[in-house]
Amino acid sequence: MFKLFLADLRQLKRTFFLLVLSIPLLQLLDTLLYRFALPRTFATRIGDSIMQGNENFTAASGWFFAMMASIILLLFSTESSSEGRLASLLSLPLNRWQVAVLRYLPALVIIPALGLLLNAVRLVQHFCYALLHTDLWRTEHTVTWSTIQACWIWAFDKLTTVFGAGQASLPFQFIGWVSMALMISSLPLLIDDIWPGIKRSSFSLWLSTSLFLGIALQAGIFGLGKVFGLEMIPHMALPASITPAVPAWQPSLLLVELLLALGILSLELWWFQRRSSYI
Amino acid sequence: MNKILELNDLLCKRDSFQLGPLNWQLPAGVFCCLVGSNGAGKSTLLQAIMGLVQSNSGSWTIAGETIRPRGAAWKDRIGFAFDGQNLHERLSIADNLDLHRSLRSNWDSKLVDHLMTAFKLDRKQTVSRLSRGQKQAFCTLLALAHRPQLLLLDEITNGMDSLVRRAWNECMFQLMAESEMTVLMATHVMSDVSNLADRLVFVNQGHIVADVDKDSLLESWRQISCRVSNPLQSLPRSRRWESHGDAVRFISQDAATDLALLNERRASHIESQPLNLDEICSFILEDNSHV
Numbered sequence: 318m319f320k321l322f323l324a325d326l327r328q329l330k331r332t333f334f335l336l337v338l339s340i341p342l343l344q345l346l347d348t349l350l351y352r353f354a355l356p357r358t359f360a361t362r363i364g365d366s367i368m369q370g371n372e373n374f375t376a377a378s379g380w381f382f383a384m385m386a387s388i389i390l391l392l393f394s395t396e397s398s399s400e401g402r403l404a405s406l407l408s409l410p411l412n413r414w415q416v417a418v419l420r421y422l423p424a425l426v427i428i429p430a431l432g433l434l435l436n437a438v439r440l441v442q443h444f445c446y447a448l449l450h451t452d453l454w455r456t457e458h459t460v461t462w463s464t465i466q467a468c469w470i471w472a473f474d475k476l477t478t479v480f481g482a483g484q485a486s487l488p489f490q491f492i493g494w495v496s497m498a499l500m501i502s503s504l505p506l507l508i509d510d511i512w513p514g515i516k517r518s519s520f521s522l523w524l525s526t527s528l529f530l531g532i533a534l535q536a537g538i539f540g541l542g543k544v545f546g547l548e549m550i551p552h553m554a555l556p557a558s559i560t561p562a563v564p565a566w567q568p569s570l571l572l573v574e575l576l577l578a579l580g581i582l583s584l585e586l587w588w589f590q591r592r593s594s595y596i
Numbered sequence: 597m598n599k600i601l602e603l604n605d606l607l608c609k610r611d612s613f614q615l616g617p618l619n620w621q622l623p624a625g626v627f628c629c630l631v632g633s634n635g636a637g638k639s640t641l642l643q644a645i646m647g648l649v650q651s652n653s654g655s656w657t658i659a660g661e662t663i664r665p666r667g668a669a670w671k672d673r674i675g676f677a678f679d680g681q682n683l684h685e686r687l688s689i690a691d692n693l694d695l696h697r698s699l700r701s702n703w704d705s706k707l708v709d710h711l712m713t714a715f716k717l718d719r720k721q722t723v724s725r726l727s728r729g730q731k732q733a734f735c736t737l738l739a740l741a742h743r744p745q746l747l748l749l750d751e752i753t754n755g756m757d758s759l760v761r762r763a764w765n766e767c768m769f770q771l772m773a774e775s776e777m778t779v780l781m782a783t784h785v786m787s788d789v790s791n792l793a794d795r796l797v798f799v800n801q802g803h804i805v806a807d808v809d810k811d812s813l814l815e816s817w818r819q820i821s822c823r824v825s826n827p828l829q830s831l832p833r834s835r836r837w838e839s840h841g842d843a844v845r846f847i848s849q850d851a852a853t854d855l856a857l858l859n860e861r862r863a864s865h866i867e868s869q870p871l872n873l874d875e876i877c878s879f880i881l882e883d884n885s886h887v
Contacts, residue, residue, distance in 0.1 A: 320698045324684045324691065331686070402682040404648050408739075409699050412668040590666065594610060595648045 318415055321406075322422045329423055336431050340438055364467030366453035370446065404596040417589040421502060421582070428498035429491055436476060443472035493571055499578035503585045504531050510588040513595075534577065542570045600624040600746050600778040601645065605654035608644045615640045615802040617654060622780060624659075624745075627772055629789045630782040631877050632799035638782035639678075641799065642748045645780075646676050659745055672701050675739030678750035679732065683723045689734065690719040693741075700742040711737045714763050728755035733764055740771065749781040753788050765791050786874040796873075798880050806880055810873075817876045818851035822863040831857060835879060847871065847879065 326333075360369045406416045447468040454460060505527035509516050515523045601622040608615040615637045622628055630638040643649040645656060647665025656663055663670055684692055689712075697703045712719065715733040717726075726734065732752050739747060753761055769792060771777060783789060789796065789810075796813060798806040823842045830837040831854050835847035844863075848854040851868055858866055 318699075320695050324687060324695050327691075328684055328686050401678070401680045404643070404646075404678070405682040407648055408646060408671065408674075408676040409696070410668045410671040410701075411699070413666050415668070591650075593650045594643075596643055 318411065318419065321409075321411075321419060325419070325423045326426065329427065333427060333431075336427070337434065340431070340435055363447060363451060363471055364464035365461050366451040366464055368447055368450050368471070369452070370450045401596065407595050413590050414586070417586050420506060421499070424498045424502040425495065429494050432491060432494040440472050440476055443475050444468050447471045492575055496571070496574045496578040499582050500534065500574070501527075501531050503578065503581040504534075507581060507585040507588060510585060510592050513592050538570055538574050538577065541573060598624040599657075600659055601780070602657045603654070604656065606644060606651055606656055607653045608640060608649050608651050610640065610649060613637070613640065613802060615644060615649075618804060620797075620804050620807065622778060623795075624778050625772075625776050626794040627768070627779045627792045628781070628795040628797055629793040630780065630797050630799055631789065631881070632782075633881055636799045637802040638799050639750050640802070642676070642678070642750050642780065642782055645748060646671075646674070672742060673745045675742065675744035675747045676750075677732075677735040677739035677748075677752045679752060679754050681731075681735045683731065683735070683738075685722075685724040687723060688719065689717055689721050689723060689726075692723060692734075692738070693719070696738050696741065702742050704741060704743050707743065708737065708741050711740065711767060714767050715760065716763070727757075729757050729760040732756055733760055736764065736767075743775065743777070745777065747777055747779045747781075749779065749783075751782060751784070753783060753785050761788075768792055786872070786877070789877075790873050796877070798877070800881060813876060814870060814873070816848075816850050816852065817871050817879070818848050818854075819845070819869045819871055820848050820851065820854060820858070820866065821845040821869075822858055822866040824858070824861060824863045826861065828861065849879070 360367060362368075403416065406419065407413070411419075448454060448460060448465070451460070451464060451468070453464060505516075505523060508523060508527055508530075599621045603616075603618045603620045605617045605619060606615070607617040613635075618641070630641065632638050640649055644651055645658075647663065650665075658670060658673055661670060684695065687695075693708060697705075715730070715737060717730065717734060717737070723731065723734070732755055736749070736752055739749070753764060756764060765788065768779070772779065772792070779792075781788070781792075793810045796806075796808055796810055797804055798808075822844055824844055825842065828839070828844060831846065831848070833849055834854065835849070837846045838844070855866065855868060
């Protein structure tokens with residue numbers, strides 16, 4: 318089964334490269350999105366100098382990226398684009414649970430892996446941003462060793478405190494990507510399980526219904542957050558200063574999203590066992 | 597004779613289509629072809645045996661074991677290849693072989709090498725670059741590589757050119773001769789049926805309407821022509837009855853009985869010509885078109 322999973326990953330090699338190549342573009346889109354949400358500027362001491370920047374850059378959370386990545390993965394994955402895959406898998410000595418899990422593994426591995434890669438890119442971006450916005454660089458075009466060190470620390474801080482949840486936010490982001498990947502891959506598969514053959518009869522209907530439901534769910538989660546005042550809506554919870562927030566565990570949108578994603582996943586896995594047809 | 601497959605009141609409902617209820621047995625070691633028009637239920641029957649279509653009631657056994665479709669171990673006894681099978685297209689043939697070998701308990705490397713040579717497949721080649729016929733041949737190879745007791749084939753020779761088809765036919769013939777394997781194949785290609793089949797099972801509107809031995813079918817269905825001294829309207833169960841004066845020509849589905857009857861009536865110039873399978877199958881399916 319592990320070999321089958323690895324083969325699935327190798328099948329998605331091109332998709333993976335496409336996503337990697339799209340990281341800068343998605344990051345740019347993410348940043349642009351926040352430019353309208355957060356037109357705030359800040360000034361802070363960093364190493365030997367003062368840095369002046371705009372929060373719209375540092376607020377980019379990667380959620381947009383995760384959503385786009387999931388959709389692209391969904392579009393390109395063998396599961397969504399080819400017929401006969403279920404029948405082929407079930408012709409092998411695999412039981413239905415194994416096949417059901419195999420459908421998710423590539424998405425669950427690729428999305429967080431890309432998320433980590435995105436964070437690495439963002440770390441470098443943040444470092445360069447900090448360095449280029451120091452007064453030392455802007456006035457004299459020089460840097461000191463202590464400024465470089467301070468810029469790395471600042472970049473890492475910004476990267477890990479985007480949700481205002483302190484240093485713990487990196488794993489939270491990770492959970493966020495997994496939730497998003499789960500939700501975006503579970504919904505279409507759930508629709509396919511409830512209504513076998515929809516994919517074959519109308520791929521566009523299947524895809525648009527899935528995406529519409531996915532977006533509606535996301536909007537619902539954020540709406541819920543508004544109503545109940547839950548934390549961890551990135552653009553609301555962004556700290557005004559660069560002081561790292563104290564790590565704190567509290568009911569959050571991320572938790573709601575994770576629970577919802579796991580709920581949809583469980584429902585899908587259960588329904589998969591009861592499909593009337595696997596071909 | 598041992599039964600490899602037994603269907604017991606197997607019933608599958610799929611939208612407006614209903615397969616069965618079927619009660620049928622397949623003896624071990626035969627090459628059996630499922631014949632029927634499009635939408636008759638041949639593929640659904642194979643899919644039901646593989647557990648790909650949920651049965652509403654009934655059961656089926658393979659080599660005496662009642663199948664629980666959610667399990668996995670029983671699939672090692674079966675090979676299934678079908679038109680539109682999903683292979684790992686971006687991987688090489690070698691990688692695909694390696695993958696399947698890791699999933700099968702009794703992989704026969706010698707047989708794989710033999711079939712690779714017979715089908716002229718190159719291990720380094722990427723699957724996506726194979727022609728449709730080559731892919732079908734490769735799917736057959738994967739279904740055969742673990743030496744299944746029962747091989748299910750669904751329109752697998754579609755798209756094969758004459759060379760690949762001949763190689764495929766020769767391999768199947770050889771494997772049938774040297775092993776106890778049983779093959780159940782749904783097909784519209786009558787040359788394959790003619791070359792390979794021992795038995796023919798006719799499927800129509802979700803029912804098995806006839807299960808016959810190919811040789812006796814060819815023997816019993818004949819075109820008979822003769823001259824009769826006394827006027828003859830027709831014979832029971834004859835087809836396409838044509839008479840011009842004392843000359844008579846018709847299709848008989850029981851040639852031995854009809855020839856005896858004609859001899860009794862002192863018919864002369866009796867000629868009996870064989871029919872090809874395609875014609876015979878058409879007659880049988882026409883007969884059962886309103887099951």
